[in-house]
Amino acid sequence: MSTCDLARAFPQGKDVMRIILSHGVGHAAAPNAASHPDQTALSSSAFLALLRTRLGLTGPDAGSPQRTAQYRALMATVGHPWYRDSFALDPWNTARTVLNLRDDAIAAGWPHDPHAAPTEGAAAQPRLAALAAVEELVVVGSPRQTRATLAPGPADHLRDVLDHLRRLVDGGHASSWPLGIERVDVADARGDLPSLWRTLLDLLADCGVDIAWTEEAPLALADLTVSRGRDEWSTAESAARFLATAPDPSAVVIIAGDDTAVLDQQLRRRGLPTVGATPTTAADPAAQLLPLFLTALIPPLDVHRIAELLALRITTDAEAEAGTQPTATRSVGLVPSAARNALLQALGQEAGISSDPESAWMRALEDLRTAAEAPLATEPTETEPPAVAATAPDPRAQSAWAIAQTLDEFLRTDPVRVTDAGVHLDRLITAVDWLGDRLRRLGGARPSRYLTAAAAHVSSFLQTIDLVGTDTLVVRELDDIVEACAPAATAAAAPAEAAPWTVVTAPSQVPVGADTVLWWSAHNNGASARELWDPHEIAALSATGATVTPAAQHERLAQAAALRGLSRATHVCAFHAETVGGQERHLHPALVHLAGRFAQTRTDLFGETARAVHDVLSSPALAHPIPTQTQGQTWSLRDRSLDVAVVPQQIPAPPTRVSRSLSGDFTHLLPERLSFTQIDRLLRDPLSWTLRYGLNLSAGLGALVPTDNRMLGLLVHAVVEHLVVSGAADDGAVPTRSDVQEVFDRFVPRFASELLLPGSRARLESVRTTTLDSLTELFRTLADRGLHVTGAESEFRSEITLDIAGVPRTIELTGFRDLDAQLTDGRPAVIDLKWTYSPRTYREAVNEGEAVQLSIYSQALDRPDTAPLTAYYMLKQAVFVSADQELDRESRAPGDPAHLWPRIRKSVAHTLTHISQGTFDAPAADTYLATDTGVGHEKKPFNKALAALRDAAQVDGRLLIQERQQYSDFTRLYGLLGDYS
Numbered sequence: 003m004s005t006c007d008l009a010r011a012f013p014q015g016k017d018v019m020r021i022i023l024s025h026g027v028g029h030a031a032a033p034n035a036a037s038h039p040d041q042t043a044l045s046s047s048a049f050l051a052l053l054r055t056r057l058g059l060t061g062p063d064a065g066s067p068q069r070t071a072q073y074r075a076l077m078a079t080v081g082h083p084w085y086r087d088s089f090a091l092d093p094w095n096t097a098r099t100v101l102n103l104r105d106d107a108i109a110a111g112w113p114h115d116p117h118a119a120p121t122e123g124a125a126a127q128p129r130l131a132a133l134a135a136v137e138e139l140v141v142v143g144s145p146r147q148t149r150a151t152l153a154p155g156p157a158d159h160l161r162d163v164l165d166h167l168r169r170l171v172d173g174g175h176a177s178s179w180p181l182g183i184e185r186v187d188v189a190d191a192r193g194d195l196p197s198l199w200r201t202l203l204d205l206l207a208d209c210g211v212d213i214a215w216t217e218e219a220p221l222a223l224a225d226l227t228v229s230r231g232r233d234e235w236s237t238a239e240s241a242a243r244f245l246a247t248a249p250d251p252s253a254v255v256i257i258a259g260d261d262t263a264v265l266d267q268q269l270r271r272r273g274l275p276t277v278g279a280t281p282t283t284a285a286d287p288a289a290q291l292l293p294l295f296l297t298a299l300i301p302p303l304d305v306h307r308i309a310e311l312l313a314l315r316i317t318t319d320a321e322a323e324a325g326t327q328p329t330a331t332r333s334v335g336l337v338p339s340a341a342r343n344a345l346l347q348a349l350g351q352e353a354g355i356s357s358d359p360e361s362a363w364m365r366a367l368e369d370l371r372t373a374a375e376a377p378l379a380t381e382p383t384e385t386e387p388p389a390v391a392a393t394a395p396d397p398r399a400q401s402a403w404a405i406a407q408t409l410d411e412f413l414r415t416d417p418v419r420v421t422d423a424g425v426h427l428d429r430l431i432t433a434v435d436w437l438g439d440r441l442r443r444l445g446g447a448r449p450s451r452y453l454t455a456a457a458a459h460v461s462s463f464l465q466t467i468d469l470v471g472t473d474t475l476v477v478r479e480l481d482d483i484v485e486a487c488a489p490a491a492t493a494a495a496a497p498a499e500a501a502p503w504t505v506v507t508a509p510s511q512v513p514v515g516a517d518t519v520l521w522w523s524a525h526n527n528g529a530s531a532r533e534l535w536d537p538h539e540i541a542a543l544s545a546t547g548a549t550v551t552p553a554a555q556h557e558r559l560a561q562a563a564a565l566r567g568l569s570r571a572t573h574v575c576a577f578h579a580e581t582v583g584g585q586e587r588h589l590h591p592a593l594v595h596l597a598g599r600f601a602q603t604r605t606d607l608f609g610e611t612a613r614a615v616h617d618v619l620s621s622p623a624l625a626h627p628i629p630t631q632t633q634g635q636t637w638s639l640r641d642r643s644l645d646v647a648v649v650p651q652q653i654p655a656p657p658t659r660v661s662r663s664l665s666g667d668f669t670h671l672l673p674e675r676l677s678f679t680q681i682d683r684l685l686r687d688p689l690s691w692t693l694r695y696g697l698n699l700s701a702g703l704g705a706l707v708p709t710d711n712r713m714l715g716l717l718v719h720a721v722v723e724h725l726v727v728s729g730a731a732d733d734g735a736v737p738t739r740s741d742v743q744e745v746f747d748r749f750v751p752r753f754a755s756e757l758l759l760p761g762s763r764a765r766l767e768s769v770r771t772t773t774l775d776s777l778t779e780l781f782r783t784l785a786d787r788g789l790h791v792t793g794a795e796s797e798f799r800s801e802i803t804l805d806i807a808g809v810p811r812t813i814e815l816t817g818f819r820d821l822d823a824q825l826t827d828g829r830p831a832v833i834d835l836k837w838t839y840s841p842r843t844y845r846e847a848v849n850e851g852e853a854v855q856l857s858i859y860s861q862a863l864d865r866p867d868t869a870p871l872t873a874y875y876m877l878k879q880a881v882f883v884s885a886d887q888e889l890d891r892e893s894r895a896p897g898d899p900a901h902l903w904p905r906i907r908k909s910v911a912h913t914l915t916h917i918s919q920g921t922f923d924a925p926a927a928d929t930y931l932a933t934d935t936g937v938g939h940e941k942k943p944f945n946k947a948l949a950a951l952r953d954a955a956q957v958d959g960r961l962l963i964q965e966r967q968q969y970s971d972f973t974r975l976y977g978l979l980g981d982y983s
Contacts, residue, residue: 019042019182019183020041020042020184021044021049021187022041022042022043022044022187022216023046023188023190024043024044024190024510025188025199025559026559026560026561026562027045027508054162054163056182057167059159059163062145063144065462066486067463067487068153068466070097070098070101070466071097071466071468071469072151074093075151075469075472076152077096082131083128084129085132092478092479094483094486098486100132100133103129104137105155106157106534106535107543107548108155108158108161109156109198110196110198110548110551111197111548111549112543112547113134113548126542127538127539130543140152142154142158145469161198163202164201167208167209168205171209177209181206181211183211185213186203186214187214188213188214189566190563194558195559196549219566219569219570221569221599222569222570223568223574224572225573226600226624227573227574227575227626227640229241229627230578231577231579231628231629232629233579233580233582234582235264237579238265238268238577240631243644244575244577244642245503246272246274246644247643251501254502254520255506255512255513255517255519255571256277256504256505256519257509257511257519257520257522258505258507258523259521259524259527260523260582261279261495262496262522262523263495265277266278266495267496274501275500275501276496276497276498276499277496277498277522278496278497278498278499280491280492281491285489285491286488287452288456289455289456289459291316291456292434292484294307294310294311295433295437296484298310298311299413299418299430299433300425301417302755302759303755304755304756304759305349305353305354305355305755305756306756308349309346309349311337312337312342312345312346312349313346314336315334316441316452316456317332317450317452318333318334318452336444337409338401340373340399340402344367344369344406345406346706346707349362349707350708352753353708353716353754353756355413355751355752355755361752363410366406367407373396373402373403374396374399375395376395376396376399377394378394408436412433412436417429418430418433424477425474425475426474427473427475431467435464438457438461441453441460442457445457451492455492458489459488462487466486470483508567509567509568509592509593510563510566513570514570516570517572518571518573518574518575519574520577522577523582524578524593525582525588525589526587526589526590526591527590530553531553531556531557532553533553534553561595564592565595565596565599568593568596574596575639575640576590594615597618607624608621608623626640632646635648656931656977656982657977658932660689660931660978661922662689662921663921663922664920665920667918668919668920669807671692671696671917672806673696674813675816676802676814676816676910677815678854681906682855682963684910685854685910686963686964686965687926687965688923688924689927690971691913691917692917692922694971694972709756711839714837715835715838715877716753717746717753717754717769718877719795719820721746723794723795724745724749725742726821727794732792734790736781736782739774743770746770772880773877776879776880779880780877787886787888788825789871790824790826791823793821795819795820796818798816798817799816800814801813801814801815802907804910806914806915806918815861815862817859819832819834819859821833821875829871830863830868831871832856832871832872834856834874834875835877836875836876836877838876839878841876844874848885848890848893848895848899849894851897851899851901852963853902854899854906854961856872856899857872857906860872860898870898871884871889872886872899873885873889873890885898905960924965925962926948926964927965929947929951931978932947937973938967938968948964952964
């Protein structure tokens with residue numbers, strides 16, 4: 003745009019304003035000004051943006067991650083020796099650090115001519131030489147411009163404005179250029195301003211702008227109060243009381259120095275509006291989605307992360323039935339429920355993703371495909387003939403199948419490639435692009451704030467990756483880029499509500515004429531400036547015409563702005579929690595300086611002689627600790643008081659009993675079928691059986707992915723089943739170690755992919771060795787005992803009739819037996835495989851006649867005339883636990899477990915009768931409470947009390963098994979872990 007065009011766009015005499023410029027507030031908003039109707043208070047960044055607009059220099063700006071990506075590409079091209087080693091190890095953070103140096107040098111005035119030969123002093127400094135080498139490739143401009151290699155930052159904007167103002171002045175257009183600015187009142191001292199800003203103001207003066215330097219205003223402070231509390235909660239309570247007793251809330255200015263979530267809780271208790279300030283350093287919750295997506299997709303696959311992704315719920319806006327206006331928020335799945343449930347259940351059965359057609363993952367996909375192709379059963383309409391209605395597919399099933407198929411491609415058929423060079427970006431970008439499209443579809447025309455932030459994160463990430471200029475990135479750098487692109491928190495725990503008071507976020511923003519200032523969280527935020535250059539580099543930059551602003555000067559500007567804001571108020575009451583989030587906090591430096599100035603002006607309170615800052619801050623004239631503000635039934639602070647009711651501390655009492663009894667008929671809870679797992683639960687803890695199977699209360703599907711012992715047990719069970727079915731261990735055959743290893747290695751990705759993750763090599767080798775030794779011993783011992791394996795994972799179904807509350811009830815008994823075998827005399831045998839660290843549990847069950855599982859399996863053989871041989875085989879320890887002395891020489895069993903069946907039947911009938919009548923027992927939990935015993939720390943009184951219960955059941959011909967409460971899903975719900983809420 004030419005000078006004449008801009009002059010026509012901004013004719014003189016219009017849009018003229020007077021500005022208060024406060025450089026020390028940095029990027030924050032400057033204080034309000036009401037002394038002149040055309041006066042506007044601006045921070046340095048806002049003032050620079052105004053000048054760019056008036057000069058026609060505005061354009062689309064790139065974010066910090068995109069600039070870092072561009073600079074990383076330039077540094078990779080140059081490959082200067084100074085940063086080469088660091089760049090090879092950590093390119094992203096190296097580029098970010100060097101770009102920060104470059105921007106600071108530009109802000110100091112370097113270089114005016116990037117292509118000019120460096121001075122002797124600059125060439126001798128490695129960092130400056132590296133910057134100069136990269137700067138030769140820099141073409142500042144919007145990423146949309148073909149020639150541009152680096153998007154402009156604030157320092158580039160400042161330099162651009164300076165260059166245009168110089169051209170105006172040198173070209174003689176200064177007097178006619180329509181900046182539309184009449185006067186600038188600079189709040190900072192001229193000597194404290196950076197050199198380029200002093201030059202900028204001088205050029206504005208040459209353009210006819212009246213530049214005035216405001217003098218330091220006298221301290222208007224009538225009283226200063228510092229209330230310190232031990233924690234946020236007590237401090238917030240005092241601050242809320244202070245606001246509740248304000249005679250004129252409209253005269254109050256709140257400085258939200260940090261997150262106001264705790265303060266907002268106290269305000270709501272008193273019916274006051276909430277402040278709704280976000281944490282100063284918090285990331286938006288939506289920033290968790292993209293990292294989860296990438297960690298789930300980048301090999302080696304972690305099924306637990308995949309399960310988290312599948313189970314993820316996203317907040318969106320619900321729409322009214324007859325319109326598009328959102329009426330409430332609701333939660334939807336990133337993956338449709340049909341696909342989510344099917345795939346999570348598959349991972350719950352097998353902790354891995356395999357292309358084996360028999361795998362749970364592939365079966366789940368086949369079920370989803372079949373459902374998508376099946377016709378939707380709909381009623382025919384007048385306009386739709388029956389044939390069309392019968393063949394129309396279900397769109398929801400089609401959507402579930404399409405998304406499941408896409409995820410399967412990303413995870414299994416065409417995953418992201420990872421080589422020694424790093425993660426290949428082509429497939430990764432395709433996957434992330436799909437995620438962005440999925441988020442936009444979920445959001446529709448009215449996306450929720452979460453969806454908007456998550457989609458913006460994806461978009462920023464894709465833009466940044468596109469500018470990096472490489473085909474591969476290491477995982478660490480990907481993580482850095484994802485974090486750099488993450489959106490900042492924009493929503494607080496409680497939303498801001500309309501209130502009579504004014505809310506600002508920094509002391510420098512306190513408006514002129516403020517009466518009472520409540521400074522919440524008046525602590526040092528720790529964001530102090532630091533020196534970037536050493537003395538030799540400063541001298542070299544000075545030789546090029548640049549003037550480095552020392553860190554102390556930046557701090558002086560910031561502190562001066564904060565003091566100016568606080569000095570405008572008549573009354574300041576600061577609330578400071580000494581500990582926040584377990585970390586000690588210190589008073590804000592501006593508050594300390596204000597206290598010193600206040601002490602000098604109030605000699606009537608602090609005396610004539612100079613006093614140390616510590617003495618001033620601890621003086622009764624200023625310090626009002628939170629604990630001393632409440633005396634009896636009265637809270638008071640300064641001239642304010644409030645009658646309060648001191649509520650005695652309430653310590654939740656532990657429950658005295660977990661078992662429950664309710665009146666009514668509960669026969670609807672009775673099962674139609676029972677398995678060993680259910681029967682075992684009934685004999686241990688009837689209440690937990692009711693919760694789990696009667697009411698279907700369980701952990702989420704994402705938490706059911708097997709790990710540790712359960713995962714390893716499933717893996718080895720599958721290896722054994724395959725060896726038997728394939729004939730390698732059938733009918734007396736003993737598989738070789740190579741047979742076992744081949745099946746083990748083939749099944750690990752399907753059943754225990756966790757063992758293939760980085761850092762798991764030693765664990766994988768240990769499990770492999772243990773499995774080879776254990777299974778070799780298993781089949782060799784069976785052969786020596788004369789046992790021929792006849793089946794593996796044999797399903798059984800039989801019926802049992804139980805007398806429940808005087809009414810016969812037939813229930814199906816179902817399950818799977820791990821190994822079926824037969825002795826040479828035809829006697830059947832059942833072997834149950836266990837992978838456990840505690841074989842003692844099963845040893846005690848056999849020796850004490852409580853091996854319920856083996857007894858049930860004996861009954862399921864349907865051989866009433868023959869007592870089968872039964873045994874547990876401890877896979878990890880490679881030992882048998884059995885009543886058979888030839889298999890288990892250490893056995894002390896009183897008899898074969900088959901004799902337990904009558905007691906089991908009676909116990910199950912007795913328990914189900916109680917449940918049907920409204921009695922839900924938890925004997926072990928009650929015993930813990932009665933004996934005041936901690937879970938997992940059983941003592942003699944607990945063991946004695948529980949033994950008495952078991953003896954009583956035995957006398958009655960029943961069986962009570964001790965519940966290992968520390969492994970129960972309901973222990974916390976029972977209140978046995980100290981949480982009695």
